[in-house]
Amino acid sequence: MADRRRITLKDIARDLGISVSTVSRALNSYSGISEDTIRTVKAYAEEHNYVPNTMAVNFRKNKTLTLGLIVPELVHYFFSSVISGALAEAKKRGYTVLVSQTSESLSNEIYAIRTMLGSSVDGVMISLSNETTTSEYLEELIEEGRPIVQFDKVLEGFKTPKVIVDDFDGAYAAVEHLIQQGYKKIAHLNGFKQVTNARHRLEGYQKALKDYHLEQPEEYVIHCKDISEEEGYRYTKELMESANPPDAIFCITDLIAMGSMKYLKENGHRIPEEVGLIGFSNWDMANFVTPSLSSVDQHGFQIGEKACQVLVDLLKSQEPLEDKTYLIKTSLVVRESSTRQSNV
Amino acid sequence: MADRRRITLKDIARDLGISVSTVSRALNSYSGISEDTIRTVKAYAEEHNYVPNTMAVNFRKNKTLTLGLIVPELVHYFFSSVISGALAEAKKRGYTVLVSQTSESLSNEIYAIRTMLGSSVDGVMISLSNETTTSEYLEELIEEGRPIVQFDKVLEGFKTPKVIVDDFDGAYAAVEHLIQQGYKKIAHLNGFKQVTNARHRLEGYQKALKDYHLEQPEEYVIHCKDISEEEGYRYTKELMESANPPDAIFCITDLIAMGSMKYLKENGHRIPEEVGLIGFSNWDMANFVTPSLSSVDQHGFQIGEKACQVLVDLLKSQEPLEDKTYLIKTSLVVRESSTRQSNV
């Protein structure tokens, strides 16, 4: 490896016959330096291809202009959108981003946080793993003076800024849409009761039904254990084979909806005529399946952008962490699976 | 922000009444230090929660244990798999990863490289943007002694290790499979002629046909301009409306295949009975569409892993960059779209 030694401030100072401090000030265009000196120094630096040694600067300033970003899953439409948004915003603000994934495991999460600390990121954006129920490991970061912003999957009791999807509103809109399409027996495949997002979506579902005086029997809400296609299939089967099958299903994620759709198609239930179907997350595949799947878009890109923005603002302002929640609105994407040609 | 000052080597030395260098050596378990000292120092460090200041270490050692990873697109099944693999391998080797995306733009790519240099990554893994035709910006990195490993979309003439998909082999397998399923008139929706991956897939297609004595007319190969669903649709229409329509189509990516499938379904061409269809990339959605799409899996995770492994080995060995190519084998995933029930 070449490793052609870079030119340093000292070199420039020597060659120009001035002091190191003057060179430093000139390059940073400090006030109290003559235009002349600035020009000379900058020209010389340019010509000799001077690049400041970031490690030295970081070390001296105790700042790295690097942010940490921790997600549960990387190969995932929503989270890759979040990362994309965070990267875009970070770039705008002059930061770089260290990415880590926890695969929904607490031990990986702890490791990631330690690594971030070790790499001296200035602050961290994190979406917690499903296993995380305490904030003690995260406190370490804060103790080190590295602010945290939580997004998507957050710990309510942990006092940091939070950027989350407006799950309640999204679920409400989805169910309201089904109602407006004339569906009257609307079931809901929900997730883990403990997970905040799941709870909010359930509440949105219930509120919409209540507002339209269409309360449903208890059996119409099923809590999935792991969010998988298989579960969507299995619970849809359960619902459809029950004495009182629904005429529409609101699924907590598109993956569940895929399983649901599979069952319905295999068993000759026509979508959307006989059964309406709607998902949540608006994966790329929602467009490509047949019938195309209506879904609630969570605007992952915006969430990443916002989380990064809040974090950088925090870094600049030096204010203490505020326990503030930023809700990002969803939007309903209506496709074939919930659109009845007739009765509306 | 709290910023509770961390304890330093100097603190430990003072409190223990020994010298800083001894503390440093003890903590790093250097030889030539008494077991006793090591134990005492480590215990004290542990107790007082000593964490070395990474920025100082980086500065001193001129190493960051951070790698750069540059991809054209982030919200993309293949690339997020690559990132996932690279992160996993990096973690194993004790490195962290700075991620950047170029959105297929050369100027973004240049910016990303500069940023990586600025952040003093030890080395970089990169998949080039479509706009990149010269390596001059990349040379900068190498001049700084930061090795590069290219993956997926590479510049042949740029002498660095390369980790790429065995496109030729994957295409060959796909076409061979179609032939074995009894298809005889196999068309190919290819990509940009200039792009290496596209060329290799075309060659694989041609070789398979040749080996089975099934050479096809020139009109059976169409070069898409931008890889989009619309193009898949448009060119499939062109093919099917021609005087001599094919009975199978090998698409350069799953996205093209989606457009193709859309056209075929809309126009009553039954898949796979009348027309066989096969894609390349094996997106998550290939499973969920109807009929499910046969596709060539590119093993993105493995590519990321391998790229990272090669890079770290390079970093450790300090050897000069070798112009070596690592081919990652694909695997054919056969699903409904290419499986004729009858004649095989």
Place this chain on the structure above:
DNA sequence: TTGAAAGCGGTACCAC
């Protein structure tokens, strides 16, 4: 086996 001390490349404070 240990200590003293010289930096790594900047920044910023204090003089002049």
Place this chain on the structure above:
DNA sequence: GTGGTACCGCTTTCAA
């Protein structure tokens, strides 16, 4: 407006 210099925290050479 400029120069001198201490120092950030750690590693490493040299000497004892």
